[in-house]
Every structure is written in structure tokens, then in C-alpha cells.
Amino acid sequence: MPQPASPDDRLRTKSERQIKRRETGAAYLFLAPYLALLCMFGVFPVFYAFGLSFFDTIEGVFWGVTNYTTVLGDFRLPRSAGNVLLFTAQWVTMTIIGVSVLSLMLDAIPRRLATTLRTIFFLPGAVISSALVVLWLFVLDPTVSPFRPILHLAGWDTLQSLVVGLGYATVFAIMSYFATSGGWIVVIGGALSSLPTEVIEAARVDGAKPYQIALRIKLPMIWRSIVLMGILSFAAGIQIFVEPQLFSLAGAQFAQPDWSLNQLAFSYAFQMGDFGASAALSTMLVMVSVTIALVIIFVTKFYKMD
Amino acid sequence: MKTYRSRTGKRVLAAAAMLSSFAAAALAADPVTLTVWSDTARLSLFAAYDDQHENITLNVVTVDPKDLLAKIQLGLQSGAEVPDVIFMSDIGYTSQLATRGSNYLMDLTGKVPDAKLAEFYPNANSPCYLNGKLLCLRNDLAHMIVWYDEPLMKELGQTVPKTWEEFAALGAALGPKGYALGSAVEPYPLISYLVSSGCELAIPVEGATDTLKINATSDACVKAATMVDTMVANGSLTKTGPFDPPFVALAKSGKVPLIIGPTWFGEYVIKPTYEFKPGTLAASVPLVWDGQAQPVTWSWGGGTYGGYNKTAHPDEVLDLIVWAATDVSVQTNAVTMPAHAPAALAWGAKLKADAYYANAEVFDVEVASAAFSHPGYVSLRIDLSAAIAKTLSAAISGGGKAVDALPALQTELTNLAQLNKYQVQ
Numbered sequence A: 001m002p003q004p005a006s007p008d009d010r011l012r013t014k015s016e017r018q019i020k021r022r023e024t025g026a027a028y029l030f031l032a033p034y035l036a037l038l039c040m041f042g043v044f045p046v047f048y049a050f051g052l053s054f055f056d057t058i059e060g061v062f063w064g065v066t067n068y069t070t071v072l073g074d075f076r077l078p079r080s081a082g083n084v085l086l087f088t089a090q091w092v093t094m095t096i097i098g099v100s101v102l103s104l105m106l107d108a109i110p111r112r113l114a115t116t117l118r119t120i121f122f123l124p125g126a127v128i129s130s131a132l133v134v135l136w137l138f139v140l141d142p143t144v145s146p147f148r149p150i151l152h153l154a155g156w157d158t159l160q161s162l163v164v165g166l167g168y169a170t171v172f173a174i175m176s177y178f179a180t181s182g183g184w185i186v187v188i189g190g191a192l193s194s195l196p197t198e199v200i201e202a203a204r205v206d207g208a209k210p211y212q213i214a215l216r217i218k219l220p221m222i223w224r225s226i227v228l229m230g231i232l233s234f235a236a237g238i239q240i241f242v243e244p245q246l247f248s249l250a251g252a253q254f255a256q257p258d259w260s261l262n263q264l265a266f267s268y269a270f271q272m273g274d275f276g277a278s279a280a281l282s283t284m285l286v287m288v289s290v291t292i293a294l295v296i297i298f299v300t301k302f303y304k305m306d
Numbered sequence B: 001m002k003t004y005r006s007r008t009g010k011r012v013l014a015a016a017a018m019l020s021s022f023a024a025a026a027l028a029a030d031p032v033t034l035t036v037w038s039d040t041a042r043l044s045l046f047a048a049y050d051d052q053h054e055n056i057t058l059n060v061v062t063v064d065p066k067d068l069l070a071k072i073q074l075g076l077q078s079g080a081e082v083p084d085v086i087f088m089s090d091i092g093y094t095s096q097l098a099t100r101g102s103n104y105l106m107d108l109t110g111k112v113p114d115a116k117l118a119e120f121y122p123n124a125n126s127p128c129y130l131n132g133k134l135l136c137l138r139n140d141l142a143h144m145i146v147w148y149d150e151p152l153m154k155e156l157g158q159t160v161p162k163t164w165e166e167f168a169a170l171g172a173a174l175g176p177k178g179y180a181l182g183s184a185v186e187p188y189p190l191i192s193y194l195v196s197s198g199c200e201l202a203i204p205v206e207g208a209t210d211t212l213k214i215n216a217t218s219d220a221c222v223k224a225a226t227m228v229d230t231m232v233a234n235g236s237l238t239k240t241g242p243f244d245p246p247f248v249a250l251a252k253s254g255k256v257p258l259i260i261g262p263t264w265f266g267e268y269v270i271k272p273t274y275e276f277k278p279g280t281l282a283a284s285v286p287l288v289w290d291g292q293a294q295p296v297t298w299s300w301g302g303g304t305y306g307g308y309n310k311t312a313h314p315d316e317v318l319d320l321i322v323w324a325a326t327d328v329s330v331q332t333n334a335v336t337m338p339a340h341a342p343a344a345l346a347w348g349a350k351l352k353a354d355a356y357y358a359n360a361e362v363f364d365v366e367v368a369s370a371a372f373s374h375p376g377y378v379s380l381r382i383d384l385s386a387a388i389a390k391t392l393s394a395a396i397s398g399g400g401k402a403v404d405a406l407p408a409l410q411t412e413l414t415n416l417a418q419l420n421k422y423q424v425q
Helices: A007-011 A014-052 A066-072 A076-108 A111-126 A129-140 A148-153 A159-166 A168-193 A197-205 A210-221 A223-237 A242-250 A261-270 A275-299 B002-029 B040-052 B065-078 B092-096 B114-118 B150-155 B164-177 B187-195 B219-233 B245-252 B265-274 B314-326 B341-353 B362-370 B384-397 B402-419
Strands: B032-038 B056-062 B085-088 B144-149 B200-204 B211-215 B258-262 B281-284 B304-307
Touching: A014 A275, A066 A275, A076 A111, A076 A168, A076 A210, A076 A223, A076 A261, A111 A168, A129 A159, A129 A168, A129 A242, A159 A168, A159 B384, A168 A223, A168 A242, A197 A210, A210 A223, A223 A275, A242 A261, A261 A275, A261 B065, B032 B040, B032 B065, B032 B314, B040 B056, B040 B314, B056 B314, B065 B085, B065 B092, B085 B314, B092 B304, B144 B150, B144 B187, B144 B265, B144 B362, B164 B219, B187 B200, B187 B219, B187 B258, B187 B384, B200 B219, B200 B402, B211 B402, B219 B384, B219 B402, B245 B265, B258 B265, B265 B281, B281 B362, B304 B314, B341 B362, B384 B402
Parallel strands: B032 B056, B032 B085
Antiparallel strands: B085 B304, B144 B258, B144 B281, B200 B211
């Protein structure tokens, strides 16, 4: 059976090919500044750390996997890994459910109001995370918080009792959720507004209720954006650093210098002066992130066109 | 001939003498620039040194005390410039800057005159000795003493405790009435309660390199921890930190008649934050346990000066460190009590004349208490305060008992010590 000519075959005249090549060239030109910066501050440090992780950084002697065995033998590692996984699980769940629900609800209300609300949701994300931690220390402290009555209702009368009651992982998950969800609500809102209106109209004509439209029509059409949000949140989550590092601002009794894996890497380099071990831990962290991202992308055929 | 010769000889000698004096002058005038990393409180001190020394210029860089260690380690690792002299706000930095990985600090052993060293208060320089080597000089003391509100104590009909047993009894009497005698969760006061009875949290073993004695579950530790638990139960030690709003509110409303705090507590916490009224604040020497010959008191802070072991100007660096820690005229105006006794005596005159305090004896108490400084208040590569926070403070704030958290503290400290390459006994 003769195959029908693909659209590509029809483009294969000489001038059309030249035009296509020129367009590709322009795309690379626009990508170049970003790629240069990515190589300098993203790719190069990863390879530098990878190389460093096999050396004794003081004498510059190659010593194989010694740094890795040092880090893997660290009694703090399982504890920190557990903390980070607990935090990431809570935060990613909050983000996926919270952002999806809010975005779908915003998409169902009048456009102008939705835009205003989206801007308001975005505001906390505009504050840098370190400042946000300090802000949250006030919000969560039952002795000074504007939400005192609610916190007292839950039985928390001091910041200590709240931290003990909720656990650090949950406290950090809440902080991170409010810091980043606003940005994602804007992104998912964008994905929702690009959905074909005729499909939604058709559903409405067929008698679908707003929640049915949201769950049965819109949600399946934006799942890729939600998965992307999940991947990026996971990758950011296992790198948690600022929240536990700055929590000691609330008092020395809250100091958590080795709560997360990134804090361990930091303490290896800047407290113990062991840059090799720090590099080994960082390399392992990057590998975990990259592996999980690759699995999700290829197993779910994320970038495959429908 | 003879005369001529001798004349020539004299001339030669004179010329040589002139030459050598020129050379000396030239040497003395040889300008030396030292880079100093300082905190903001020490800027005027370094400026004064710069003014008094014609041939030495100080390039003073203000560094956030918390970032000092990281910045030096980054500098050493990257081969960038590191300072010649540093002020270390954390006594832990000394041991962290004398490791194989960050071998920064200059060995001052035998370089500081013994007579000068003898002028420091007892154990003032123990945070500077590491495996028998002197690596820094202490700037200021911060030992724990008893602070109290004199009229309030009288009004309550209470006497100032001399022993920990009396302290516990005071807590039992006042706690149920809503008064507090301090925090049960702030790490440094907690450490001071524990070590006062001879509890060994992480004490270096004399003569053994990098060896620590850790025994957090001994009878001494249990005794002190039990006292804390009892006082938490009757409300006299709070589950909030001493800087937390609820505690500050308590102190401002006259509900903190007495608190154990470092020497800087009066000037920098009680006066500005707790707002005790002028003429009320007095101090007393550290407490003893029944049967203990003399008190032993922990410290909360105290900075040190150190130099770079690969500096181009070791003599000038040494001179600056010794001057900064011991110059009486400059230390007179220091923000906290100098560790160098003659300097401290000059410094204390202002405190004695300060009408804010209830009497002129506060400084005398600080001096007398300095003799009881714990020899185990040393520089460690492990963070004792964070280990206490994670175990005891967390247990107490969660409604648990300090006594029950001692085994967890023992495990945490032992693990931390081994991770940081200490032998544990």
C-alpha cells in the first residue's frame, strides 16, 4: 500500500529547506545567551562538583570513592533524607492539590475577578524565600501572630508547641507552599485559558455542571502542566535549605543546622572545610533529581505530542 | 699613625652607626598593610591601632560574624585572599579553623609572653588552647552569674540563693505564683545548669589529642536535669526562650525576680529588653550544689582574636592580636567585659559608677565569678548548643522530661564527635 506523502515531504524543495534552516539558526541565536549562562552557572558547576567529589581537596589527591563512603557513613544522612522526603511528599501533595483546585475554581469565575485574585495569590511568591521565612516565623508564633485565635484553638500557645505539634516538615511545607503556589496558579491559569472554548461550550450545552467541566474536561487537558509542576516542585523540594537554616532566627532552641541534605552539604564545605565530601553529597542529590525527572518524562512520554 | 688609625676607626664606626640607624629607620618606616576581618563592634578598636602605629595600615573589612567561617574556608579553598587577623565571635571557630581542611590559624604558643598570659582571668583562654597549642587570644568574658531584681526579691520575702538547691526551692515557692527564673529551652542556660554539677557533655581529655569525654547520662547530669524538670513542672523555668515575646512580657511585668545569665545580660538584655527599673538590678556569684567546694560556671559567648599562619607579616600580626586583647586604654571602652584582668579593671570603673544598677558591686561579682569559669568551656568542632536544642530543648518544649532526653543527647554528641574525628571516651 502506498504511504500518503507526509507534510514534511512536501516541504523538501530547496528554497523551503533554506528558509527552515534560517529559522532554526535564529532560534539557536536566541537560545545562545541562555545556554551560555546555563553552561557557566548550571552545567559546569555540576561537572566541577562531580570531578571534585573523587579528590581529597586539601592535597588534590585522587582518592576514588572515599568522599562518597564518608558521606554515606554519616549518621546524619538517613535522618536528613527522611526529613527531606517527608517535607517533599507533603509539599508536592499540597502544591498539586491546592494549586489545581484553586486554578480550576479561578477559571470558573468571572475573568476580571479571577485576574485580581491570581495577582493576590502571586504576591507572597514575589517576596524572596528568606524574607518569607522570617515573615512566617511571625505568622506561626501564637504569641504575636495575627491568626492567634485560630492557633490557640488548635491548642498551640507558643511557637514551641506549634512546632512540636505540627513537626518541622509540615511547618516548612506550609511555608514553601505559600511561597511558590501563587506562581504556579498563574502558570496553570495560563494553561487553562488556552483550552479550546468550543470543547467547554459543548460540555456546557450537554448539561455538564461546573465541577464536572473542571474535573472531567479541563483537568484531563492540563495534566501535563500539573505533572510538570510536580516534577519541578520535587526537584526544588529535595533541595530545601533556606527554611531550616533560617529557623534558628526564632531562637537558638530552634536551631536545625543539619535538618536537610543541602544543609549537610553546606556544613561539610563551610563548617568542616571538606569540599570533597560536600561535592560528593551534592552530586548524589543532583543524580537523584535528574533520574526521577528522566523517569517521569520518559515513562509518561511527557513531551510526546498527542 | 696610631691616632690617625683610631680616628679612621671612629669615623668608620660613626658611619656604620649612622648607616645602621638609617637602616633601622628605613625598616621601621617600611609600611606594612594588614587585612583584618572584624565585626562592627570591634571597628573602633582596629581604627585606634591604625592611628597609633605609623608604619602599619589596617585594611579593615566588616564581615558578618556568622559568615566568617564560611568566607575563610571558601578563601582557603579557592586560593583567594584571606585576612591576616580575624575577630571570631564564636569560640567554636578556633577549632574549626585549625583542621587539616581549613588550616588557617597561626600557632601563638610561646610567642605571647607568659607574663601577659598570666594577666588573663582563670580559664579565660581555654577556648584558645587546642591540643596544648595556643591559637588565639580571648577578647571578652561571658560567664554565667546570678542576676536579680533586688527590691522585688525583698518584696517577695525571698533571699538570693547561694546553692542550686535554694534556687530550686525558690522556683518551687514562686513558680506556682506565676514567676519565672529563666528558660528551660534556651541551650546555653541549659548547658550551664547541667555542667554546674560536674556533668561532662563534651570535655577534652587532658593530654590526649582530639579526645573528648562524653557522659551525658551520669548521676551529675541526671541530678541537674531532674532539677530542670521539677522547675518546668512548677512553672519557674519556662518552655519559651529568654528572648521570646512571652518571656519578655513576663520580665517586663516584674515576674522575673531572678535569672541566671552571662555577664553581658545586664547591659544588653535586662536593661534594654526586660526593662528592669533603674536601681533594681543586682548580681550574685554562681551557685554551688550542696557539698560542692566551689561553683563552676559555663559561659555564653566571648570572642577571640586569631591570625593567619601564612601571613607575610607574622610579627605585626602577633603584635596586633596581643594589643587588641590586652591594651588597657582601648579595652576600657569595650562593649563587654575584657578577658584581660588589668583591662577589665579599667573597664569596670564605668560599670561601678553606673546608677542603673542597684549597687556598685555588680562588677566585683563579675570579677569574683570569673575565677569559677569552667575549664571545659573550650573550642569544639561540634555544635554543643545545636545538639542540646535538638534533644533536651525539643523534649522539654514537647512536654517531655529533660532526664528522659539525656540518652538521646549522649548518642547525638557521641555521633557528632566521631563524625568530626574525635576519639570518644
